[in-house]
Amino acid sequence: MTDSNKTPSGNGTGNGKDYKWVGTRAVRPDGVDKVTGRAKFGADLHLPNMLVGKVLRSPHAHAHIRSIDTSAAEALSGVKAVITRDDFSDQPKGAVQPAGEMTINYRDMVRNVMAREKALYEGHAIAAVAAVDARIAAKALSLIKVDFEVLPHVIDPVAAMESGAPIIQEDLMTEGMEQSPGAMTNIAKRVEFGHGDVAVGFAEADVVIEREFTTQPVHQAYIEPHACVASMTEDGQGELWLSTQGHYVARGHCATLLGLDVSKLRVQASEIGGGFGGKTVVYLEPLALALSRKACQPVKMAMTREEVFRATGPTSGAHLWVKVGATNDGRITAADAVLKYQAGAFPGSPVAQGAQCAFAPYELNHVRTIGYDILVNRAKVAAYRAPGAPIAEYATESVMDEIAGVIGMDPLEFRLKNAPKQGSQSSYGPKFPVIGCIETLEAARDHDHYQSPLKAGQGRGVATGYWFNIGGQTSATLNLSEDGSVALVLGTVDVGGTRASLSMMAAEELGIDLDKVRPMIGDTSALGYNMLTGGSRVTFAGGIAVVGAAQDLIGTLKDRAAKFWDIPVDDVEWAEGEARATNGYTDNMQPLSLQEIAKDMAKTGGPIVGAHSINAQGAGPSFGTHVVDVDVDRETGRVWVTRYTVVQDAGKAIHPSYVEGQYQGGAVQGIGWALNEEYIYDDKGRLENAGFLDYRVPVCSDVPMIDTVIVEVANPTHPYGVRGVGETPIVPPMAAISNALANALGIRFTDLPMSPPRVLAAIKAANGDATTAS
Amino acid sequence: MRYEAPQTVDQAISLLAGTHGNPRVLAGGTDLLVQLRAGFIDPELIVDIKQIDETTAITAEDGGFRVGAAVSGARLKEHDTLSLLWPGVVEAADLIGSTQIQGRASMGGNLCNASPAADTVPALIAAGATCALAGPGGRREVPVEEICTGPGQTILTDGEFVVSILLPARGSRSGDAYLRFIPRTEMDIAVVGVGVSLSLGADGQCSAARVAVGAVAPTALLVPAAAEALVGGVVDDAAIDAMAAAVRAVCRPIDDKRGTVAYRIEVAGVLAGRVCRIALERAGST
Structure with missing residues (x-):
């Protein structure tokens, strides 16, 4: 069964029945490996004759590369291969293809993995070597001579839009905007969404608030740095082991950049130590393959933390303008926003997604969002949880909070009054399917946290977030073993406990013990194509594929039972893990268990396999509302998050612990984004805080226990009602914390991060203290 | 790169004084190993002083305590009478790094790393602590505030290292x-x-x-x-x-x-x- 885009009905179908596995907190199948240190991550594979690969990176934010002399490095004993831009063919212009939540342009990608004409950011790869050990590889890098012509650089998105700004790519044309002939620009794209007429809407408003905001680039801060092992043979076949969110996608990228047949490259995903969107692209992998192809030996490459910060995709920093009008009774009459996002050195910021999500939690008659994708001399941005949405919704949810305050309305009641429901036209066009925005807001309003009084000096803030979620191409197989246990082969990398949740749906469908299902992530030759793990899609799309594979398996099991009993298959049903005869045969035929059918499968027709391949549609969007309390040290500007509650619609929580984990993780990453995380550049465009000491993600003791409420408004397109849950949790925190600070201090912050110096300066300015401390 | 772990102060001095190429003293190593890995330093010799009794002991002296330069933060914190006498110094040492780092990091290392932001140094200066230095020219006792001269810079001469830190006696109240x-x-x-x-x-x-x-x-x-x-x-x-x-x-x-x-x-x-x-x-x- 390989052709169906139709959702298999399965046993779930939102009928409210009690499930045996779905909704339980089963032990995860990868748990023992993770807690005992057995789990094999990207850098944990060791092959015979394996070389070590290292990358020479640009020390300049922007420079022409006049020449690269690798002769001395090649002559060094122990060096087996050296590669530069000359080892990669250029890619045709305009070859753009969608990949997950981002788009891929191979002409850009070949330049991003190895600089060609120019180094476009500090840390841009210039050359790479493979040597017998790390010391020799490092020595070889020091022997490579690069003749740079350093160029002026630009980091700030607003500065990059000005005429006279350093031009990152001389041949860039602005998509979606008229451009005078010959004029060079850093604006890669302009997008616009909305409906109605905002001028009409603002004319109806009693109160209008208009604010500008900035956000800084932030990194996904996955704990495991990028790492891979590549092995190419003399006959042009290859194997690649890597830490990735999508090994099929990585295979396609690498095959394209190296000019290989896709099927000649077999790719295996390692366990992954975090990705959050940052491991949806390739950096080291094409280099490792190219080095291995030259050396005809396996090559391992692993980034240092510093390389991760300098050379891999964070998300955009941005400049945001938001204007909202409302009537005194709390109805929003118009909403307008202009979003300017840093793309990094190549087009592709998530500004379109930000523009679409900006006002999604509201039903509006007049709305417009305009977005600009702007090139700057930083590493190209990569996806980061709900790419683009947290940036836009930080600004819009701050203004919504402020306007609710001005008209004297409770911020949750204000949101409820303007909340979208099924059939509402979204702010970006389509009508909403079944959604749980109102249910989520009501659950937040009624929660003990929102009802509890604050301590003196504290402030409370709320914000709502939205993310679309996606489906996509997915393939899964259930292979029945001779003892009745089942191997579940998946092609979607498990970043958030999906081996557990997908196994649970398989066990539920088959009516067998979860312990009898052994899930594994197959390599790229084991299954049809699987899109990467991203877009909060795996429990949704993977769930449909697994339920379909289980139904396919059950169909075969019923066939075999019918054959065994010699009765029509229509008179066989599958229930509680066994085939049962129906329609008058019941008395004569003892039910056949899965084990019994498996034992005799050779006699009834041979191996039994269930498979399902889909391009899943109908992902259910997810709304979340966060409630946060803060305390402020008014003498140092330090903000303490004292209580935090995440309320979000999951559709159906297959494994509640991992849903809660997503909610909590998003909140914690958001706390870091709100309070401390930022890229700090010097005047030459070099990153000053390329490490976790000075790029301050929260540590455990920085955050309170994050309370969670799982709202379940079933998604009718999924057999169990699942919505994606992984991304929405990072959307509300920045606005919620900013709103809490405004509540505590009476000061509206418009720049992230709200770090101690910035908060103290604002307190002192508000107190009329001339000697501001920032 | 050579690693040595002498048993005595004199052996350490002769190793340090007898090697060119900027030999480095290893106590807890929580700064040194990071600097090595980052490629900031490339010493020919590393002298581990943790095998020397004097650098690893906490001993009572004239109503105060002499703390070996390599005594870890964890051991310092576990010393009840010292913690009662100089709680500020002990809490400063305890702020350094994580629990794991506390098992290694020392006040001697914190001082000699000469970071302007070192946590124990203001606490030691406030306490009026002094350092016992040993080198080819003999021994000397120097106030802590005189050790560092700038970021990464100290008064230590070639072959000289910090053996111990004296936290003096103090009156009641x-x-x-x-x-x-x-x-x-x-x-x-x-x-x-x-x-x-x-x-x-x-x-x-x-x-x-x-x-x-x-x-x-x-x-x-x-x-x-x-x-x-x-x-x-x-x-x-x-x-x-x-x-x-x-x-x-x-x-x-x-x-x-x-x-x-x-x-x-x-x-x-x-x-x-x-x-x-x-x-x-x-x-x-x-």
Whole structure:
């Protein structure tokens, strides 16, 4: 069964029945490996004759590369291969293809993995070597001579839009905007969404608030740095082991950049130590393959933390303008926003997604969002949880909070009054399917946290977030073993406990013990194509594929039972893990268990396999509302998050612990984004805080226990009602914390991060203290 | 690169003095190994001093304690009588790194790394601690505030190293404290750090005080003017404000990724006041 885009009905179908596995907190199948240190991550594979690969990176934010002399490095004993831009063919212009939540342009990608004409950011790869050990590889890098012509650089998105700004790519044309002939620009794209007429809407408003905001680039801060092992043979076949969110996608990228047949490259995903969107692209992998192809030996490459910060995709920093009008009774009459996002050195910021999500939690008659994708001399941005949405919704949810305050309305009641429901036209066009925005807001309003009084000096803030979620191409197989246990082969990398949740749906469908299902992530030759793990899609799309594979398996099991009993298959049903005869045969035929059918499968027709391949549609969007309390040290500007509650619609929580984990993780990453995380550049465009000491993600003791409420408004397109849950949790925190600070201090912050110096300066300015401390 | 672990101070001196190419002393290694891995240093010789009795012992001396330069933060914290005598020093050492780092990191290393932001250094200066140095020219005892001369720079001569740190005796009605400001709760580097040690006379007036501040100048600073604001009177709000103003007056920090000039100066005064109140409370309860 390989052709169906139709959702298999399965046993779930939102009928409210009690499930045996779905909704339980089963032990995860990868748990023992993770807690005992057995789990094999990207850098944990060791092959015979394996070389070590290292990358020479640009020390300049922007420079022409006049020449690269690798002769001395090649002559060094122990060096087996050296590669530069000359080892990669250029890619045709305009070859753009969608990949997950981002788009891929191979002409850009070949330049991003190895600089060609120019180094476009500090840390841009210039050359790479493979040597017998790390010391020799490092020595070889020091022997490579690069003749740079350093160029002026630009980091700030607003500065990059000005005429006279350093031009990152001389041949860039602005998509979606008229451009005078010959004029060079850093604006890669302009997008616009909305409906109605905002001028009409603002004319109806009693109160209008208009604010500008900035956000800084932030990194996904996955704990495991990028790492891979590549092995190419003399006959042009290859194997690649890597830490990735999508090994099929990585295979396609690498095959394209190296000019290989896709099927000649077999790719295996390692366990992954975090990705959050940052491991949806390739950096080291094409280099490792190219080095291995030259050396005809396996090559391992692993980034240092510093390389991760300098050379891999964070998300955009941005400049945001938001204007909202409302009537005194709390109805929003118009909403307008202009979003300017840093793309990094190549087009592709998530500004379109930000523009679409900006006002999604509201039903509006007049709305417009305009977005600009702007090139700057930083590493190209990569996806980061709900790419683009947290940036836009930080600004819009701050203004919504402020306007609710001005008209004297409770911020949750204000949101409820303007909340979208099924059939509402979204702010970006389509009508909403079944959604749980109102249910989520009501659950937040009624929660003990929102009802509890604050301590003196504290402030409370709320914000709502939205993310679309996606489906996509997915393939899964259930292979029945001779003892009745089942191997579940998946092609979607498990970043958030999906081996557990997908196994649970398989066990539920088959009516067998979860312990009898052994899930594994197959390599790229084991299954049809699987899109990467991203877009909060795996429990949704993977769930449909697994339920379909289980139904396919059950169909075969019923066939075999019918054959065994010699009765029509229509008179066989599958229930509680066994085939049962129906329609008058019941008395004569003892039910056949899965084990019994498996034992005799050779006699009834041979191996039994269930498979399902889909391009899943109908992902259910997810709304979340966060409630946060803060305390402020008014003498140092330090903000303490004292209580935090995440309320979000999951559709159906297959494994509640991992849903809660997503909610909590998003909140914690958001706390870091709100309070401390930022890229700090010097005047030459070099990153000053390329490490976790000075790029301050929260540590455990920085955050309170994050309370969670799982709202379940079933998604009718999924057999169990699942919505994606992984991304929405990072959307509300920045606005919620900013709103809490405004509540505590009476000061509206418009720049992230709200770090101690910035908060103290604002307190002192508000107190009329001339000697501001920032 | 060569690694040696001598058993005696003299052996360590001859190794250090007899090697060219910038030999480095290894105590806990929590700075040294990071610098090695990052490629900041490439020494020909590493001398591990943790096999030497003197550098790893805590011994009572003249009513105070002599702490070996390589004694870990964890061992320091477990020493009950030392913790009672100099709680501010012990809490400063305890702020360094994580639980795992605490098993290794030493005050000797923290001092000799010569970071302006080192946590133990302002606390040691406030305590009036001295260092025993040993080198080819013999031994000498030097006040802690004289060891560092700039970021990464010390008065140590070729072949010389810190053997131990003496925390002196003190009278009753004395207290010390250390606080630092970081944007997180732990695992961070001081934006500002302040140590205060003071003693009260029978009349309740401040009879002696030492105030030191870190991360606001190329080295941690002893601030005599701040002490003078406290000594000879009751430590009331006015005295504390004057002390804090004196601390702010000596700050000459830089703008960097960890804080701005104005912010550091402001917070130095805030912390000085808070630290002074803790030290005062401790003095009153002993």
